[in-house]
Amino acid sequence: MKKLLYLLICVITPVAFTACNKSFLEVVPLGSQVASSTSDYDKLMNSPDFYQARGGGGWQEEVLMGDDLAAEDGLFSPVSQHMTRLFQWQDVIYYPNDAYQRQPLLLSSLMTNQYQLNKIINEVLNSSGGTDVQKRSIRAEARATRAWSNFQLINLYANPYQAATAGTDLGFPIITQTDITATVFKRGTVQEMYDFIIKDLTEALPDLPVVPSIRTRMSKPAAEGLLGKIYLFMGRYNDALPMLNAAFNDLGTASAQLYDYNQTMGTGGAFLPISTNYGPTKGPGNSYIDMTESVLFKVYYNAGFNGNFYGNNGLVLTPETAALYGASDLRLLLYTNKNPDGSLNAGGRLRKYGVQYSRYGLELSELYLLRAECKARLNDLPGAIADVETLRAHRMPAADAPVPATVAGDQVALIKFIIEERIREFAMEGYRWFDMRRLSVDPLFAGITFTHTLYKKDGSTMSYTLRQSDRLVLQLPYLFMQYNPGMPNNP
Known part of the structure; x- marks a missing residue:
């Protein structure tokens, strides 16, 4: 783990994420380079x-647990036992006798990233060849990325x-060391983790670039927007709004931009033609590297199962x-009432076929909605309306906006809207x-319930109701607990 893998220091460009400097291999054998220079840590x-989730990782587990979707039996159930367990909000998702004893993909990815981020944070200031400003900027990016994780x-x-x-x-x-042999970790409290996240972001902000070299990396507006989101999720609206405003101010006009679906999906629009299999063929949902709307670009595969553990097979809108x-609403063009084989869905239900790749960093569209919600909760209704409109x-004709x-x-009513x-x-x-979790403890949404429906071929249905007392939290998986003896698990 302490070796600097060459594959992880490839120089990213907006066009291709795999452009590598071959001369590096000519100097140091593959797998033998240890990070030492500021340039190494920058790479x-x-x-x-x-920024990219492997296989079906990313938020695919969150996708399956959201109550905005239902499932079609026959298309859904045979794909993966883990998909079924997540959809049913079962107590245990990852059993020790599962094939390969897999961990949740997002957990595995983020824990690997933690080591790399901590290495950068702990070592970059002592690296060679860079200026103090460069070193502090790299450390700030790593700290803000750790906060996101x-x-x-x-x-x-x-x-x-x-509270x-x-x-x-x-x-x-809370993991800050780079000791891969460590086995004893303390869970601490929710408050301690939120305090740590806020500390990372707050202390990183002064050293972050306003304009990142590429939007896969942290910038000042991205960190400000993330901090505003976190405060909003904590119910600290007076703290959230200044950070969200700062994010917009620092974004200016040269960074993320909203697509106007009236143009891109109109006659001769950039997202056309609309494929019968994949929806708008040139939209960001079907372009892996489209960063147009991203303040912080992070992407994961969110389409049909292709051997990567998860997929969206059989999933439909409720x-x-x-x-x-x-x-x-032109966002409806991202959905179809046809099954993957081309047949019509018998119940007229819609599946999302126009988004093979979902963004889960920080999108400009979410930034508008976060600030709108924050303003509404602070009773600035005109300001909230302006942001949401x-x-x-950009998503429907002006007359309907x-x-x-x-x-x-x-x-x-406006907050709920x-x-x-x-x-x-x-x-x-x-x-x-994420919204289900925070709304479950929000007095404005008291009594809210969450259900999933499985539509069977014979026309009957089966319903599953989320137990909010404990299933808004996932159990830590078997392998994680095995290597952390003594750590208490969730119920």
Whole structure:
């Protein structure tokens, strides 16, 4: 692990993520280079592991647990036992006798990344050949990336944040060392992890570049937006809004841009033609390297099962989710009522076929919705409406973009409308799982329940209801517990 693998220091370009300097191999044999220069550590931050999820990783587990989707029996169940367990919110997802004794892919990926990030954080200031400014900037990027990783982990393996209980709720281990032989880790508390995440981001901000070399790497607006999101998820709206405003101010006009679906999906639009198998053929959902809307670019495979453990086979929108879209909402073009074999879905349900690759870093569309929600919760209704309508005007005809009058003047109704807009924008991409967790402890959503429906071939259905008392948290898998003896697991 301490060896600097050449494959992880390939120089990333906006066009291709695999452009490597061959002369490096001519000087140092593959696998034998140890990071020592500032340039080495800078190249480590270009590691594909920091922005692309292997196989079906990323948020595929979160996709399967979101209540914005249902499943078609016959297409869904035979694919993977893990998909079925996640869809049913079973107590145990990863059994010790499963093939290969697999860990959750996101957990495995993030834990590997933790070692690399900690190595950079702990060592780069003592590296050779760079300026102090360069070294501090690289360390800041690594710290902000570590904060992003820890935010994913705490939203899978610990209770949703509540100020009253965060000080006693079990968190996720805070790992700062680069000792790969360490086996004893303390889980600590949810509050300790959130404090650590905030500390990483806050202390990184002064040294982060406003404009990153490429948007797979952390920048000041990305870290500000992430910190604003975290404060929002903690219910600290007065702290969140300044950070979200700062993110927009630092983005300026030269970074992420919203696609206007009225143009890209209109006559002669850039996303056309629409394939009967994959939807808009040139849209970002079908282009692995499209960073246009990304403030922080991170991508994962989110299409049919291809041997990578997960997929979206058999997944469809729930009728309730489909009903959230207006008839003119161009995001509906990302869905089809046809099954993968071309036959019509008997119940008219929609599957998402226009997004093979989902972004889960920080998208500009989410930044607008985060700030809109924050403003609404602080009772700035006009400001909230302006932000949500900015997004909607890029997703449907201008005449249909305004927030309904029955909603615009009601704070609670507007907050709920913005949450629904998050579903419309990110349905079946994993975002809903994070929202389900935080809404479960939000007094405005008291009594909310979450269900999954499996539609059988004979027309009957089977329903599964999430137990909010314990299944909003995943158990730590067997292999993780095996190598961390004595660590308490989730129920």
